[in-house]
Amino acid sequence: MKGKKVVMDAEGIDRSLTRIAYEILEENKGTENIVLVGIQKGGVFLAKRLGRKIAGMEGDEVPLGILDITLYRDDIMTRDRKPKMGKTDIPFSLDHKTVILVDDVLFTGRTIRAAMDALMDFGRPKLIQVAVLIDRGHRELPIMANYVGRSLPSSLWEEISVNLTEKADADEVIIEIC
Amino acid sequence: MKLVLKGGRVIDPSQSIDSEMDVIIEKGRISGIERDFPQKESGTGVRIIDCRGMLVVPGLIDMHTHLREPGFEYKETVKTGSDAALAGGFTSIACMANTDPVNDNRSVTEFILRQARAADGVHVFPVAAVSRNLEGAVLTEFTDLLDAGAVALSDDGKPIVHSGLMRNALEYAHSLGLPLMSHCEDPGLSTGGHMNESLVSTELGLPGIPAIAEDIMVLRDIAIAEYTKISLHIAHVSTAGSVRAVRDAKARGVAITAETAPHYFSLTDEALAEYSTNCKVYPPLRTADDAEAVKEGLKDGTLDAIASDHAPHSSIEKDVEFEYAATGMIGLETSLALSYALVHTGILTERQLVEKMSTNPAAILRIPKGTLQTGVDADVTLIDPGRTWTVDTSLFRSKSRNSPFQGWKLKGKAVMTIVSGKIKYDER
Amino acid sequence: MKLPRKDILGLKDVPRDEIALILDTAESLKEISSRPIKKVPTLRGKTVINLFYEPSTRTRTSFEIAAKRLSADAINISTSTSSVVKGETLIDTAMTLDSMNPDIIVIRHGASGAPHILAKLLPQSIINAGDGAHEHPTQALLDMLTIRERKGAVEGLTVAIVGDIAHSRVARSNIYGLTTMGAQVRICGPAMMIPRGIEKLGVSVFTSMDEAIANADVIMMLRIQFERQNNVMFPSTREYARNYCLQAENLRHTRKDVLIMHPGPINRGIEIAPDIADGPHSAILDQVANGVAVRMALLYLLSGEQE
Numbered sequence: 001m002k003g004k005k006v007v008m009d010a011e012g013i014d015r016s017l018t019r020i021a022y023e024i025l026e027e028n029k030g031t032e033n034i035v036l037v038g039i040q041k042g043g044v045f046l047a048k049r050l051g052r053k054i055a056g057m058e059g060d061e062v063p064l065g066i067l068d069i070t071l072y073r074d075d076i077m078t079r080d081r082k083p084k085m086g087k088t089d090i091p092f093s094l095d096h097k098t099v100i101l102v103d104d105v106l107f108t109g110r111t112i113r114a115a116m117d118a119l120m121d122f123g124r125p126k127l128i129q130v131a132v133l134i135d136r137g138h139r140e141l142p143i144m145a146n147y148v149g150r151s152l153p154s155s156l157w158e159e160i161s162v163n164l165t166e167k168a169d170a171d172e173v174i175i176e177i178c
Numbered sequence: 179m180k181l182v183l184k185g186g187r188v189i190d191p192s193q194s195i196d197s198e199m200d201v202i203i204e205k206g207r208i209s210g211i212e213r214d215f216p217q218k219e220s221g222t223g224v225r226i227i228d229c230r231g232m233l234v235v236p237g238l239i240d241m242h243t244h245l246r247e248p249g250f251e252y253k254e255t256v257k258t259g260s261d262a263a264l265a266g267g268f269t270s271i272a273c274m275a276n277t278d279p280v281n282d283n284r285s286v287t288e289f290i291l292r293q294a295r296a297a298d299g300v301h302v303f304p305v306a307a308v309s310r311n312l313e314g315a316v317l318t319e320f321t322d323l324l325d326a327g328a329v330a331l332s333d334d335g336k337p338i339v340h341s342g343l344m345r346n347a348l349e350y351a352h353s354l355g356l357p358l359m360s361h362c363e364d365p366g367l368s369t370g371g372h373m374n375e376s377l378v379s380t381e382l383g384l385p386g387i388p389a390i391a392e393d394i395m396v397l398r399d400i401a402i403a404e405y406t407k408i409s410l411h412i413a414h415v416s417t418a419g420s421v422r423a424v425r426d427a428k429a430r431g432v433a434i435t436a437e438t439a440p441h442y443f444s445l446t447d448e449a450l451a452e453y454s455t456n457c458k459v460y461p462p463l464r465t466a467d468d469a470e471a472v473k474e475g476l477k478d479g480t481l482d483a484i485a486s487d488h489a490p491h492s493s494i495e496k497d498v499e500f501e502y503a504a505t506g507m508i509g510l511e512t513s514l515a516l517s518y519a520l521v522h523t524g525i526l527t528e529r530q531l532v533e534k535m536s537t538n539p540a541a542i543l544r545i546p547k548g549t550l551q552t553g554v555d556a557d558v559t560l561i562d563p564g565r566t567w568t569v570d571t572s573l574f575r576s577k578s579r580n581s582p583f584q585g586w587k588l589k590g591k592a593v594m595t596i597v598s599g600k601i602k603y604d605e606r
Numbered sequence: 607m608k609l610p611r612k613d614i615l616g617l618k619d620v621p622r623d624e625i626a627l628i629l630d631t632a633e634s635l636k637e638i639s640s641r642p643i644k645k646v647p648t649l650r651g652k653t654v655i656n657l658f659y660e661p662s663t664r665t666r667t668s669f670e671i672a673a674k675r676l677s678a679d680a681i682n683i684s685t686s687t688s689s690v691v692k693g694e695t696l697i698d699t700a701m702t703l704d705s706m707n708p709d710i711i712v713i714r715h716g717a718s719g720a721p722h723i724l725a726k727l728l729p730q731s732i733i734n735a736g737d738g739a740h741e742h743p744t745q746a747l748l749d750m751l752t753i754r755e756r757k758g759a760v761e762g763l764t765v766a767i768v769g770d771i772a773h774s775r776v777a778r779s780n781i782y783g784l785t786t787m788g789a790q791v792r793i794c795g796p797a798m799m800i801p802r803g804i805e806k807l808g809v810s811v812f813t814s815m816d817e818a819i820a821n822a823d824v825i826m827m828l829r830i831q832f833e834r835q836n837n838v839m840f841p842s843t844r845e846y847a848r849n850y851c852l853q854a855e856n857l858r859h860t861r862k863d864v865l866i867m868h869p870g871p872i873n874r875g876i877e878i879a880p881d882i883a884d885g886p887h888s889a890i891l892d893q894v895a896n897g898v899a900v901r902m903a904l905l906y907l908l909s910g911e912q913e
Contacts, residue, residue: 383740
């Protein structure tokens with residue numbers, strides 16, 4: 001473990017999420033037909049936090065789903081070790097909805113690509129928008145995020161992790177040199 | 179031309195000989211056993227074979243083999259079976275009647291003997307069928323078969339279920355001087371079974387053949403032998419129950435003889451864990467307790483002989499699902515080494531081994547073999563007790579390869595086989 | 607996370623953590639069967655061959671649906687329509703299929719040990735869908751998944767298996783799987799249908815059904831295999847049903863929350879009374895749904911590059 005740096009602390013994360021929530025409401029002119037879908041594992045808690053913020057701002061509960069994209073990965077057949085599958089639960093129709101896909105880090109874009117394929121199997125959303133806490137660049141597919149907490153240019157031998165108190169000791173975003 | 183087997187340990191139970199001697203062979207016969215045959219006589223019409231370190235014994239006799247000719251020549255012929263026997267150290271073999279057509283008439287017996295003469299290998303002694311077509315219903319013509327050259331009778335492969343027929347057969351055979359060899363199996367208990375009934379068969383999901391399928395018929399045959407006061411031979415003993423029954427019968431004075439095969443003291447039913455069809459045999463491989471009982475039976479004389487029950491099968495019969503596979507394994511080329519392991523582990527002495535594999539089979543079959551007395555046909559086997567070798571069936575002389583001992587490291591081998599004074603196998 | 611084996615031939619020596627992995631994966635995959643589009647692209651382009659030497663609608667259909675829900679191509683070969691009838695050996699059939707490069711072969715066969723022949727010979731993963739009286743691992747896995755779902759866990763439960771144990775591959779696989787996962791297993795059947803040595807597998811043996819099911823958490827009724835008997839073992843179905851058919855009266859001494867299971871197809875009135883099969887304690891239909899999930903889990907866990 002060479003160098004471990006905290007680039008965003010609890011306050012920073014909270015402010016970013018608040019801004020993203022306002023941006024979502026501004027862009028979509030309110031909460032009508034919006035649903036939040038958190039991508040396993042990093043996006044689920046963030047989606048729940050965004051949901052609570054939006055409820056606090058507009059007074060409306062936005063439907064929340066969770067999506068595991070393991071089965072849609074493009075590298076699933078070439079991996080020796082298959083990753084542990086998480087739960088998928090989207091208990092509402094996606095037809096005609098604006099789906100906000102939420103993830104913690106946007107990197108190559110392959111996760112979002114897989115998530116979009118999965119959403120198409122659930123129905124036909126009217127709009128798909130992407131909200132991420134960190135965009136670290138190095139896209140391999142033409143994918144972009146509509147809402148970004150912070151852009152963090154990084155090199156390929158750095159690892160960026162988002163820790164949240166729901167699972168970890170503190171809210172923080174960490175860069176680590178491998 | 180004299181052939182002198184010099185300096186080996188000569189073991190001939192029929193003459194109570196067990197010491198370092200020289201065996202002299204002339205004109206195809208044993209002309210004497212002496213001490214210190216003069217070495218300098220070599221070269222003058224005398225060939226001396228150095229047998230130091232080896233056992234020199236009366237030619238081994240396998241009293242239970244299946245040569246598959248006529249009818250199943252793709253599995254084995256009299257010639258290839260004879261070659262396999264020579265490589266295994268045997269000078270005489272008895273072959274069973276379950277050929278196609280069955281050896282239940284003189285023409286088949288004569289055919290087998292003709293093939294044996296043409297093969298010019300080991301002495302072949304046909305065992306003819308007790309019942310026509312092995313159906314267990316009508317007796318064959320014993321007189322005719324004896325006249326044609328059969329030395330004994332057996333429906334081996336199938337049991338004689340009808341006790342009345344068995345009794346009649348035994349009495350009639352006795353009156354003609356023909357030994358009868360019994361394959362003991364109660365089909366009411368064995369039908370549908372493919373291996374020994376035990377925890378192993380339960381785990382493998384295969385219908386089992388309980389030990390009592392054999393024990394019941396052994397007891398029945400002993401009762402018939404006792405009642406008629408006629409000697410009977412029990413083939414391929416595999417269970418503790420059978421060994422006990424034979425032991426008790428002998429103690430009562432009943433004239434029973436019995437043989438077992440090397441696989442019953444070398445393997446148990448656990449060998450089938452991978453559904454290995456080369457381990458599929460009848461009687462089936464049994465439990466460790468049964469194997470111990472068989473060894474005990476050999477040691478205390480309950481079991482008189484070791485016979486391979488050499489049963490060749492081709493890939494067509496063996497490379498299939500276990501239930502569909504034919505039963506049987508080849509054994510001529512591994513029998514001696516597997517049996518010699520009993521000497522290495524102290525269960526048998528060398529003398530006892532020779533008794534089980536030569537002296538006693540000759541006595542049971544009532545053939546003038548199994549001895550090195552002066553004047554007899556010179557059938558001699560040279561055994562190197564220390565020779566280590568690894569079983570490689572691709573080098574076998576048998577036509578078939580169905581042996582579960584592939585890859586086994588064994589110690590003890592027949593290195594020379596002499597039949598009627600001629601060296602027919604030499605691997606020194 | 608990976609199964610450290612190429613094939614699923616049985617549950618005999620499969621350790622607890624592997625069984626748990628399969629069940630956990632099955633649970634995650636179950637949700638796909640309730641989506642409007644019941645398909646994920648995971649095994650797209652993979653070929654699964656169902657080689658069924660014994661007739662079976664439910665197991666074969668279950669494997670076929672499992673493969674298709676993962677977007678694999680499922681090919682069904684059943685013996686009545688194939689070269690096997692013309693006398694082709696199992697090995698020849700296997701080599702022929704291998705030349706067409708399938709990814710997974712699922713085999714059901716009447717001879718115990720048949721899947722082992724394929725597993726030794728072929729590089730593909732082989733899944734045993736039932737061989738003779740030996741094992742039926744996917745059935746036991748779906749049974750355990752059902753028990754886990756309804757009871758929370760398998761560990762510590764008392765499970766009674768009732769029927770023709772001697773000829774039952776379902777019984778054997780369940781004995782291995784359930785004991786590995788920590789359940790207490792009781793087996794029960796007519797005395798001549800209790801296989802030799804079975805108590806050495808850690809089960810308690812009963813011939814009275816009422817005794818066997820007293821206070822059991824789960825009762826598993828087996829199919830009576832009239833078509834597999836070699837010896838004519840049992841006098842009549844009437845006599846069998848009298849002693850071993852699960853009826854309402856028998857449930858009087860069981861727990862109130864007892865779970866009743868059957869691998870199917872059911873012989874109504876012989877193994878289980880109709881009202882019990884359709885009643886509130888029955889998990890028989892759950893078993894079927896879980897069958898698809900468990901088979902999807904195995905196809906998923908076995909496929910992909912083997913290191």
